Amino acid sequence: MKKVILSADGDSVIYAVPDAVADDLEKYCMEFCCNWLHKSPDASKYRTGNIVSYTENDFIEYLNKYIFPDEQSFFIKNIGWTNLGENMPEQYKCYPYFNF
Numbered sequence: 143m144k145k146v147i148l149s150a151d152g153d154s155v156i157y158a159v160p161d162a163v164a165d166d167l168e169k170y171c172m173e174f175c176c177n178w179l180h181k182s183p184d185a186s187k188y189r190t191g192n193i194v195s196y197t198e199n200d201f202i203e204y205l206n207k208y209i210f211p212d213e214q215s216f217f218i219k220n221i222g223w224t225n226l227g228e229n230m231p232e233q234y235k236c237y238p239y240f241n242f
Contacts, residue, residue: 145218147234148198149226150242156218156234157202160210167238170209174201175242184208198242 144164147154148171163170179185179194188196202215224230227239 143213143215145237147221147224147227147230147237147239148201148242149224149240150197151226152197153220153222154224154227154230154234154239155198155220156237157198157215158218159202159205159215160213163205163210163215164238167240170205171201171240171242174204178204178208196242201242 143158144161145156146159146164146167147156149155159167175194175196179188179196185194188194188200199217202217205215221231221234226241230239
């Protein structure tokens with residue numbers, strides 16, 4: 143497991159995710175938000191008409207339930223507002239980051 147930072151236009155949150163996700167974070171995040179949320183019947187709870195509403199925690203739920211059920215991702219720490227990574231504290235700048 144590796145640490146990543148995720149946000150959804152709010153606080154930046156550190157999660158532990160499978161190595162494969164951390165190593166290609168953008169690919170997994172884009173698949174979730176641009177494909178799965180819009181097309182999967184399992185994602186219907188996130189859709190209201192043409193509007194999709196979700197947070198970074200929903201991405202973690204998606205990883206745990208559908209992509210890596212045997213290697214559960216988990217919350218580590220909320221580091222607060224980082225202005226979409228612009229004001230990331232120095233000790234966290236080495237972590238992969240994605241804002242939904």
